[in-house]
Amino acid sequence: MILGNRLTSGSRVAVVGGGIAGAGLAASLLFNGRARGLTLDVRVYSGGLSERTAPPAVLTPECRSRLAALGCRIPTEWRAHELRGVEIISEGRRELLPSSPGGLWVVDGWPQGQGGLAQVRDVLATAASAQGARFLERHVDRVERQPAAPDAPASVRGAGPLVVRAQGGGERFHAVALAGGAGPLMGDNFFPGFRPAPTMPAVQARLRHASSRLEIAPVARLWVAPLPTVDGLFLLPGADSVYALAFGPAVTPADLCQALMMASRDGLLEEGFELAALETTRLPYGPGRTLVAPGQIAVGPAAFGHPLQVGLSETLASCSRAAVALLDGGLDAGALERRYVREGLCELMEDASAGARAVGWLRRAGKRAPSAFVAAKGRRTSVGIHGGGVLGLSAPTPLALLGAVRWAGLRETMSNWLRMSLEPVPLAIPELEPDLYYVVDDDADAREALTALLESTGAKVVAFADELALFCAVARRPPTAIVLDVVLHWVDGLRLCEGLKQHPLTRNTRVVVMSGLNRPHVRQRALDAGAEAFLPKPVDPELLMRILTGRLTSSGGSNERIAPLPPSETGESDRYAAY
Structure with missing residues (x-):
């Protein structure tokens, strides 16, 4: 044998x-x-x-x-x-x-x-x-x-x-x-x-x-x-x-x-x-x-x-x-x-090492990363018997990409030392649509109850059972406010709120977070994520409407169960947390 x-x-x-x-x-x-x-x-x-x-x-x-x-x-x-x-x-x-x-x-x-x-x-x-x-x-x-x-x-x-x-x-x-x-x-x-x-x-x-x-x-x-x-x-x-x-x-x-x-x-x-x-x-x-x-x-x-x-x-x-x-x-x-x-894998393993290292440098390259791919594709490099490039393309090779993206990452790091980082502003920001509210809750009963409450005031309501479409909807059709549950199917509401507040297209969207998890750390996380208010479930309809219509003030009576928050970095003092 x-x-x-x-x-x-x-x-x-x-x-x-x-x-x-x-x-x-x-x-x-x-x-x-x-x-x-x-x-x-x-x-x-x-x-x-x-x-x-x-x-x-x-x-x-x-x-x-x-x-x-x-x-x-x-x-x-x-x-x-x-x-x-x-x-x-x-x-x-x-x-x-x-x-x-x-x-x-x-x-x-x-x-x-x-x-x-x-x-x-x-x-x-x-x-x-x-x-x-x-x-x-x-x-x-x-x-x-x-x-x-x-x-x-x-x-x-x-x-x-x-x-x-x-x-x-x-x-x-x-x-x-x-x-x-x-x-x-x-x-x-x-x-x-x-x-x-x-x-x-x-x-x-x-x-x-x-x-x-x-x-x-x-x-x-x-x-x-x-x-x-x-x-x-x-x-x-x-x-x-x-x-x-x-x-x-x-x-x-x-x-x-x-x-x-x-x-x-x-x-x-x-x-x-x-x-x-x-x-x-x-x-x-x-x-x-x-x-x-x-x-x-x-x-x-x-x-x-x-x-x-x-x-x-x-x-x-x-x-x-x-x-x-x-x-x-x-x-x-x-x-x-x-x-x-x-003898057999030498070149393939070199490519694997270079490709893995290039991933880390791509993040450091920031906005220069796309042009680094173009520069690497134009470089003349010796291609071995397998002719492997990144992303299924014939070029650039992993070694060429690593060289280009490393240089781009160093340049970007040096540029960040010499200038303040300015976030690009979108060319066109859609106008806010008055009396439009988004409700995001995977509980059908809660979603229908909130929708009926808001529609009873003459507002237009779009309810989401699946949170995945929310970002796209907010960017294209900005609402007056979003009423957002914490516990969702794919992404928790606190991360959703934080993500909305991190982008110029959705940063100014008002968000009210609600949850049956009425704990101090959950309330604080919601407010730290940029929520205007935190409401425990079941939501008090009158309290919600006061927040959404802007009639709630820090001098509200004790029966309103609202506590004012410290001013934010921008000087705002209009965010409240429900007890």
Whole structure:
């Protein structure tokens, strides 16, 4: 079964993970083995794949070539949705990085069918199965190195020294590859000292509109640092939906929702979207440190990557190089390290390191970030065999981007030392609409009661059960005031209030916060966020109307249950908190 340190015909190889990397490695192993006259027994453990968000896939020309080389049939309908380019946005500045004709295909069937990554995975799995790979719906718990005892049967001694433990059972293999993505990995359960690619938290979501919005030449967008906790927001349009991905060291689902509302307010998303799916995930954030052991190897996002790496070319490249390394001497740790890491992945890992460092510099570059992308794209850099650029484009390369954005970040830092920061003011601010009130509450009874109360005074009321459309509505049609609940579905009302007060288009909007959580710290947080008043639930109708109509003064009687607040930094003293 083995010849020296090489796999031979009949050798058994396990692939842990049945995603793009797992199916791609299985196909590449069998393809390269057959080219050498070897017949391998490849098993793919594909259990544990359960992404609710169903991300799309971006296929570059090189990625399509790699798929075709592995025997994949590329459906003609995959080219129906082509990106015109990627727009970079930061602090009001925008730059479009165009893609070459036929450059970027968005493969996606959601919500009627599968997401693009699942479709590509199925095509790869079909190609691998046609060559003899077997896919097992089992979740792997650990991999153990247990050489067979000398007195064990010949079938056991020849089955390999590695035992894959999956759902209570165990099978022996000569080599094992980890292709489980960048999520929670096996760590030392793969092999002692295994150090995969570092990861960064991310949140992904699917946005759906009431009607199909298929565009002839859509544009993807990267919004740099829309929030302090978000390093980047990536918006990828599909035929019937938009895929959103927010990443950052402390990003949360609430951060993504707030960033989406801001994107809608600024015209980056169309009005009326619905958040149809949302989940947390993790993205690779640089190269791994220890990726191999005798007969064991990590591929794809488990080995390297960065948040600006859009597309599948690098993952498929690691699969082909891992297959060659395993066949050339994969049972020897030194040979595997040399063939796979130092010779095979050297350039890819340099790109991963540069891409991860560029993310941090993009935030420092501020408004200079979009122009840094343009400058990096124009730089002449040596492109390696995989020709990888950032965001799925052929250029700029991660190294070119790192150099340009580092210089932009230093210039921006120096400029901030020499001048005061002036916030850009929108060119046109819509006029406030008198007697228009917005009510935001996920409780239908409370929402209807407040709507009826305000409408009884002759006011116009728009009620929101879903807070995601609020930012867009306020920016386009400013109300007299917003009555806002604290506990909402996606983002708490205090963060909503704070977000409204941080932008010139919505800063002057009056906000009254209400909540059944009548605690001093909640009241204080509401007022610190910029609320005009805090009211406990159930809301006193007369008290609410006095606040909204401006008839409430600091000299009100004790029966009004109102306490005046200290003057704010702007000299205002007209905010009140209800007891």
